[in-house]
Structure formats: structure tokens, C-alpha cells
Amino acid sequence: MFEHFNTAEELFSFKLGSALSMEHDSLEMLGELEQHAQRAELKTLFREHAEETRQQIKNLEQCFQLLGEKVNDSPSPTTKGLSREGKSTIRKTDPRIVDTVLLSGGLETERYEIAVYEILIVNADARGADEVAVLLRENLKQEEAASEKIKKAAREVAQSGPVEVNK
Ligand SMILES: [Fe+2]
Numbered sequence: 001m002f003e004h005f006n007t008a009e010e011l012f013s014f015k016l017g018s019a020l021s022m023e024h025d026s027l028e029m030l031g032e033l034e035q036h037a038q039r040a041e042l043k044t045l046f047r048e049h050a051e052e053t054r055q056q057i058k059n060l061e062q063c064f065q066l067l068g069e070k071v072n073d074s075p076s077p078t079t080k081g082l083s084r085e086g087k088s089t090i091r092k093t094d095p096r097i098v099d100t101v102l103l104s105g106g107l108e109t110e111r112y113e114i115a116v117y118e119i120l121i122v123n124a125d126a127r128g129a130d131e132v133a134v135l136l137r138e139n140l141k142q143e144e145a146a147s148e149k150i151k152k153a154a155r156e157v158a159q160s161g162p163v164e165v166n167k
Contacts, residue, residue, distance in 0.1 A: 002074075012123050013067070017074030019116050020060045025079035026109055027053045029086065033102045036090055038163045042099055045149055046106070052142045059135040066131050082109050096162035103154040110147035117143060 005011045027050055034046040064071045086105035093101050117140035124133040 008123065009127070012120070012127070013064075013069055013072060014074045015116070015120060015123075016060065016063055017072035018076045019120060020057065020071065021073055021076035022079045022113060022116060023053055023057045023060060025076055025083055026113065027057070029079070029083045029105070029109060032083075032087065032090070033106055036095075036098055037102055038095055038099050038165060039157070042102065042153060042157075045153060046102075049142075049146045049149075052146070056139045056142065059139055063132045063135055066135075067129065078112055079109065082112065094162075095165045099157045099163065100154070103150055103157060106150045107147060107154065110143050110150060113143045114140065114147060 002010060002014050005014065030046045030050040030053060034043050034050070037043045037046060061071055082105060086101070089101045089105070090098060117136055121133055121136045121140065124130075124136055
């Protein structure tokens with residue numbers, strides 16, 4: 001929708017739309033992660049974060065509303081790339097050790113999402129869009145919590161080794 005950015009507000013809208021596309025990609029990816037997870041606790045972790053992600057999408061849509069703007073769907077090539085990379089590595093990995101792949105894809109995505117929200121919040125604060133900043137902080141908090149849970153799970157998976165799989 002934007003050919004050229006002339007104002008900080010236009011850039012903000014573009015990045016907000018990109019965050020929305022990012023969360024849609026993330027929701028799709030979490031479904032994949034849940035489907036391929038071998039450990040029940042990981043399925044739960046991914047399912048719960050998918051629930052949060054649905055709320056995050058609503059928060060982002062509400063941000064547009066608060067700004068009096070139409071929701072836009074700016075591209076998010078980074079999450080598309082992370083998703084492609086994850087799917088390709090899952091295909092090449094034995095199910096006994098695939099949880100490690102899922103957790104690294106999950107953590108990489110969360111860290112990217114955290115950076116996206118951090119910079120959106122900086123700019124929402126700068127333009128005095130307080131209600132928008134509150135919603136963005138809600139999303140950021142969930143991403144930070146998800147990131148910590150994934151890191152903890154990754155440590156446990158790395159230490160416990162391969163799982164038994166009924167083929
Ligand atoms: Fe997330």
C-alpha cells in the first residue's frame with residue numbers, strides 16, 4: 001500500500017501492518033509446531049501460545065482502529081522465511097530429535113517478534129499514542145514469556161536426549 005514513506009506516521013502504519021502479517025504467519029507456524037511435536041508438554045506450549053497469538057492479532061487490529069486507520073497487511077518476509085526454514089528442517093529430521101528443531105524455530109520467531117514490538121512501542125510512545133502502546137506492551141509481554149518458556153523447554157529437551165517414537 002505504501003510506495004514511499006514521507007512521515008513517521010506512515011512508517012509506523014507500515015510496520016504495524018507488517019506485525020499483523022507476522023502474527024498471522026506465527027499462528028500458522030505454531031500449528032505446524034504443535035502437529036510435529038513429540039512431547040505432550042510441547043504440544044501444550046505451542047497450543048497455548050497460539051491462543052495468545054489470536055488475541056495479539058485482535059490487539060493489533062484494535063491499534064489501527066485507535067489510530068483511525070484502515071487495517072493494512074504489509075509484508076513480513078522475515079517470518080515467511082523463518083517458517084520456510086523450519087518446515088524444510090522438520091522434513092529432513094528424524095522424529096526422535098525433531099523437538100529440538102521445533103524449539104529453535106519457535107525461539108527464533110519469538111525473538112524477532114520481541115524486536116518488532118520493542119521498536120513499535122518506542123514509536124507509539126514518541127507520538128503519544130498511549131492506548132496503542134498499552135496493547136503493544138501486552139503483546140510484547142506475552143512474546144517475552146513465550147520466549148522464556150521455549151528456552152526452558154529447549155534446555156530440558158537438549159538434556160533428555162531423543163524420544164522413543166512408535167513408527
Ligand atoms: Fe509469539
